[in-house]
Amino acid sequence: MKKLLAVLVFVLCAGLLMVSSSQSGMSWLTHARYQPNSLLGSDKYLYGDLYGISYLSNFKYIKDVSAVRPDELISKQKDISLYVIGDSYFYSSFEIIPAYFERVNSIQFFKWDHSPEVKFKFSQGSTKRVLLVESVERNVLNLMNKERVAAIFEKPEVIQDKSVFAQINRSIKQILYHPTLEENLSFALFDLALFSKFKELKAELNLSLFGREPAGVKLAKSKDFLYLDQTVDSVADGSSFQLVSEMRLTKLVQDMRQIEDYAKKMGFDEVIFSFIPNPVSVLATEDKSYNQFIPRLENKVGSIHFVNPTDELKQQAKQNFFKSDSHWNQRGAKIWLDLLNKQLLSLPK
């Protein structure tokens, strides 16, 4: 009996370690977790990413994941190839297809944090090449520099310590210790709908007893929205309430110009920048004053093409965002798509 117990524990733990340490194991598990009605199902993202972080039961709304329907756009000429460097806002609530834009015939999307496997090449054809640089407000200061953009288009050489010791260290770590093992184990063991009730209970207990929201999440003063903590915390980088000096804004504009110059040298005809405001900047639920980061920047950018959806999103603001997700909903996304479409139409032929 004792031996059987030992065998059982060994097999379970070793199996868990193997699955959590391998890419294919985690892919299999993730696939199984997000199957509808799966026994191993997870509801981490079913109700919005901020519910998935916080498990606050008041925010358990099933997230509408349908995509914005494209308008019937009349177009004489589809003459733009759109290249986008962006974040999850660019594929939240709409699809990465040209149908939303009158002049666009193709879109290639590059995520900020994914460096390419192979060197970038323009697609064939004589269309106008437009680069859209998109980011949510909280990440702008961190992302807007030429090197970050260049890393997307040029397969960057990873700078690593080349000493023998460092190389041995890296090799051993790669073989024996998966870099995200802890997260993978947590996902494998506890990311089950079965445990959601316990997670909700813990979250409610901490909130009601200690007034403490789960790490990473902040409840709006009005209690009807969840925000990423970083966007509300006045001392965090990327917060809507952190003071950003005029000097820093001027530097940012210089960085944007450098990106523009770099992109044009690469072969792009036009560059458009668009920064999406943090939901809290638009919803204005807090008793702190917004640092006006995006509107102030807009006043400084001069000839740079800049799409700022802040004012439009502020109209009936609460209808433009999910309550338990860090992204806009279909209505918010549509507002931005229309503004971007207008900007693309205004570009010279």
Added chain:
Amino acid sequence: MVFNSLQFLVFFGIVTSAYFLLAHRFRWILLLAASCYFYMAFVPIYLVILLVTIIIDYWAGIYLEKFEGRAKKLFLACSLIANVGVLAIFKYYGFIANNVYHLANLFGREVHLPSLSILLPIGLSFHTFQAMSYTIEVYRGNQKAERNFGIYSLYVMFYPQLVAGPIERPQNLLHQFYERHVWDSDRVRAGIMQMMEGLIKKVVIADRLAILVDSVYASVGTHSRGQLLMASFFYSFQIYCDFSGYSDIAIGAARVMGFKLMDNFNAPYTAKSIPDFWRRWHISLSTWFKDYVYFSLGGNRVSVPKWYFNIMLVFIVSGLWHGASWNFVIWGFLHGIFQLIGFTLNRIFPQLAAKYATGLIRGIFYRVLTFSLVSLAWVFFRLVHFSEIKAYFKQLIFDLPSNSLLGMNSNEVLFSILLVFGLYYWDFKGLALRNIRSQYFVFLLPFLVAIIYFFGVFSLKQFIYFQF
């Protein structure tokens, strides 16, 4: 790999089950391999440093047994120099270089020692001291030299106590690797219960208290006197729960497999004097210093001035053992001063000695006094920079206007205070989960898991003593 992680849970499950499935003759190999894996999770290449000192000490042990007289002393010196040398390079070089630079500056000179940008190997001070205790004991004839290189390596590297102790003695641990440990349900249950107690201390108490402590200590100059005192009070318990929690998990994990490691804590805040505190706090280190440094200097069998000097020296070295920084030296110095004042007062007023404080009021008075002195010293342990220490005491004395928050609401402060007093009562009564009757285990285990889950703070916060 930290004990409060899922990685450790899985690692422990694999190693322990494999340990009981394997034949006795293969078990040390499994434990050695597991210990290497555990250690390399931090910085793999540092295993080489450990291996070098293991080889030196292994051969030193054998030659210490073979030779007598000056040759024997030479081999001991080689072993100690190798161990202290590794410590000096990895832990103290930056500190020495920095001080040389500042000292030279005082005399208008510029002296730059070459800089070494190296990370401190995790738990270096712990396993170095454990290795030194082996060669010293072999030198003294209290321990036979270990002939099996693998077993000796395991003595230095045994994973439960590898990175933060308890600092074992060869007489206690080495022979246990040869003993056949069978599955004993009571012992396994007791081990698991001790691990649970350690986890509760770490994630429920220490990491909860850390919220307030970190928030206040991050900017001591902007907090009120009351807030500083509360943070200091909490820090005393945070560091206790953090470190004794680690020790409980280490001892419990070893116990499950049948190994008996030495106790490292014994209700330290119930101590009625500073010497009493040191008999209860980090026992494996304080006895190490007592056995190998204090007694070697003559202990108390010397003149009074020499005795006082011995005490101060031991405490200052103990401070330095904790970290290569002046704040740790001051921390050790303060404990030394407290001891000397205590001894002096005891010599003048023997009837006032703590050992005679048997009544309730006197008992409380001595305990509160001891706790206050220890907490005062902890301020120097927690604050590394002199500017912070200065700001702390300036604010403590003048209580200048401040409007900083505690990082906790009043409910959480109250909850934390309840945890602290609950723990104190638990310690005072000498209670331990491992002593709970086996028939309650099935009910108690899920209950404790629920306590840890619902009231634990999960931030994968490193154990404080890992940095030493």
